[in-house]
Amino acid sequence: MAASAEGSRRSRLRLVVVQALVFSLFATLLGRLYYLQVVTGDEYTAKAASQSVREVVVQPQRGLIVDAQGRPLVTNRTSWVVSVDRTVLGRMGEERRTQLLKRLAHVVGVGKGRIERALVTCGDDGSVAGECWNGSPYQAVPVATDVPQDVALRVLEQPEDFPAVLAEQQTVRAYPKPFGVNLAHVLGYLSPITEEEYDAAQADEDTSLNGASTVGRAGVEQQYDAWLRGMPGYQRVAVDSMGRVLGDDGEVEAVPGSTLVTSIDAKVQGVVEQQLAATIARQRATYDPVTKRNYEADSGAAVVLEAKTGRVVAMASQPTYDPEAWVGGISKKELARLYSEDAGTPLLGRATQGQFAPGSTWKPFMTAGALTHGYSTDTRLACSSSFRVGNRDFHNHESAAYGSIGFDRALEVSCNTFFFRVGYDFWQRLGSDVDDVDAKDPLVDEAKTFGFGSETGVDLPGEASGRIADRKWKRAYYEQMKDYYCGISEKPQDGKTSDFVYKFAREFCVEGYAYRAGDAVNFAIGQGDTIVTPLQLARAYGAIANGGTLYEPRIAKAVVGPDGEVVREIKPTKAGSVGLPKKVLSYLDTALKGVSTRGTMNWKLAGFPLDQVQIRSKTGSAEVYGKQSTGWVASYTDDYVVVMMVSQAGTGSGSNGEAVRAIYEALYGVTGEKVDPKKTAIPGTVAPATLPTFTDDGAILPPARKKKGTK
Incomplete structure (x- = not known):
């Protein structure tokens, strides 16, 4: 009997413990529900709403590029662009996705394979250079540009047939070509922003760039891209679970880019x-x-x-x-x-x-170097048909000879042998020691003074620096290439190696570092290894x-x-x-x-x-x-x-x-x-210092010229 009472007591105790646990769980659940619905209800309501609202980037109109008279060189035009939202596309099954891309390819007139390649991020497996997407992975990918309006409207009006497909009007570059100009290397071109550029812009908090931006890749489009690109706007739109737009939810207007006025006529x-x-x-x-x-x-x-x-x-x-x-x-x-x-x-x-x-266009700078280092305007040198250096004859153009002449006449008739003598004289007096890479050379110094061998600083990307082939350059080039040419010269000549290359390799391997008299005389007439833009x-x-x-x-x-x-x-x-x-x-x-x-x-x-x-x-x-x-x-x-x-x-x-x-x-x-x-092609012969006139209605007029007698 006592044992039975003890068991009953323990059962009641267990029931009380279970009831307490259940009550605690319900209390915790009610507390959590109160926290979610009352304390943080507004926050979660906003998050839920945001899932049905998408920010659509409104690209700014890129700035114009005009010539010195205000004529448009680069403008913008409106184009219907069809894009695919890869996020929405990824939610579809394989069969539905294939059917959609086939239908889209047929409507926009672009091959299905090309659309698929356009949707692959550059650098990923299967990407094809020139066809892959190198923009933001979170941005809709353009797959067809300059689409006919009726096609774009069909995509817009039949969203059930084209889920994940967007059609919108965008501005793209246009080239009016006044007087038939091409100007491609000066103007440059645009292409989509890369993922690396987008990430860098995000890190720098540069809000002028986004995943759908196009940026300058060459010419002034690249050099002045920050001024031309403008500031994007944002349009908030309500969408359903398939990404279809249900309505507008606010907009921040884009700011157009600035106009670039050039000195080009x-x-x-x-x-x-x-x-x-x-x-x-x-x-x-x-x-x-x-x-x-x-x-x-x-x-x-x-x-x-x-x-x-x-x-x-x-x-x-x-x-x-x-x-x-x-x-x-x-x-x-x-x-x-x-x-x-x-x-x-x-x-x-x-x-x-x-x-x-540069050939003989080099000679005025050699004249300047000579006239400031011992020669004078009264100097007379022979313009013979040839000039011997060592065992080689360096010839005048077409073997013409003009007797004893000065620098002025030597420039007029472009006499090579006259300048050979000048170059040889400086080499013989100042630089005949081929091991002395620091030997003074007035002609080389003058060329550098005129800016050769370095960039001009023009406001275009990718400028070449040219090359002054002096003693230091020749020594550096020898160190860089000696293994290559010595490798050729150490082997028997084969059918793939011409006599000239084989002979050059043997000579280069032995003394390619030496700046000899032949180098000096060639330099004096703009020949040899010196190059300019x-x-x-x-x-x-x-x-x-x-x-x-x-x-x-x-x-x-x-x-x-x-x-x-x-x-x-x-x-x-x-x-x-x-x-x-x-x-x-x-x-x-x-x-x-x-x-x-x-x-x-x-x-x-x-x-x-x-x-x-x-x-x-x-x-x-x-x-x-x-x-x-x-x-x-x-x-x-x-x-x-x-x-x-x-x-x-x-x-x-x-x-x-x-x-x-x-x-x-x-x-x-x-x-x-x-x-x-x-x-005259330019009114007044020379362009005025003033800029074109920008009127309130957006027109650009030629620069106003000052009347005679006015300040």
Whole structure:
């Protein structure tokens, strides 16, 4: 009996414990519900609401790019763009996803395979360069651009058939091409922001960039991207579980980008491009008596600068490309062509990135170095048909001889042997010890003073620095390449190695570090391993024209905000001075006039009114092993510098003389032998210092010119 009572008591105790536990659990549950619904109810309500509201980025309208007269070079147009939201797409089953992409491909006229490749993030397995998505992984991916409006409306009006598909109007770049200009290498192009760039912008708290941004990749589009891109807005929209838009929920307006005013003149640019293209076409149809075939004329460039400011008025390069090719995404095939050597590497801007031996256009700078280091304007040297250095004869062009002449006449007739003697003299007196890499060399020093061997500082990305092939460069190049060439020379010559390469390798392996007399005489006429860009050469001639100032060439003149107010004015920037005495600059100026009036450029300027428009010029024909000569004309007036070169096109004046004349005719309004100021390409001959006028209604008018007699 006692045992039974004890068991009953224990059962009741267990029941009480269970009841207490159950009560505690209910109390905890009720407390939690009270906390969630009352204490933090507002927070969770907001979170729940946010799951049905999506922020859609409203891209700003990118700023315009205009020329010095206010003519539009780059504008914007509206385009219907169809995109796919990969987040929503990922929630679908494989079969439904496949059906959707097939249906979308049929409607927008893009292959299903291409759409699928476009949806793969670049760098992931299966990504294809030029077709993959390199933007934010959280942004809808554009799969079709410039879609017809009826197609876009079908996508919008039938969301049940196109879940995860968006259709919206976006602004894309447009190129009005005033006077038919191309200007691709100056303007540049856009492409989607990469994930790395997006992450960097996030880290820097840069709100002007987002996962759907496009950014400048070349030219002024890249250089001034921060000003042109504007500030994005945001539109909050309610969506259902499949991402379909149900309605608006607020908007923050986007701020348009600023307008970039350049110093380019579209009319002059059009003339320069036409003349460069015509020169290349003409030379390709011209027989080369040296190589016994037509000239290849494979590339070329032309630059027009304001002599007194260094501003770029025109800049052209061939081969070129159509900047429209990048709008809406470039195809893999077209991208490969732009990088292809067989197509001439169209993406390479020869004016700033092409590097070529300058030939005889180099001689004015060698003259300056000589006249400030022991030689004088009274110096007379022999212009013989050849000049022997060691066991090798260095020849004058076409073996012509002019007797004993001065520097001025040597420039007029472009006498090589005259400058061979100058270069050899300095080498013999100051640098004949080939082991002395620090030997003084006035000609090398002068070239560096004129800015060669370093970037000009032009406001374009990717500029090449050129090369001064002095003693230090040659020693460094030897250290870099000796193992390669010694490897060739140490083996028996095989069928893949030409006699020239095998002989060169053997000589290089033994004494490739030595800066010998042959290097010095070649340097004096712009041959050998020294290379320059056309823009470097133009800037250096500009320093002779303006009295000795080297400018950093500038394309941009100002940044103007959406309200028409100047945000930033970009002044000409002085990079330094060449430090030449006035009498030396004056002597060079007179000698280069002689090149035009009675020297190597005269036959192309017959009948031109040189008494009214005084053109100073220097021609050049640079020899390149295994190729035809590169033709140069470098010239200037009181107002402008004009430089043109065409690779593998023959002599300087023979290839470029007519084109350079035509450019000056346009600049000064020359018809026949008369100058008509009313016919100048730029009203008033030289562009005014003032900017175009931005009116309240958004129009851009040419700069207002001051009337005569006003301050």
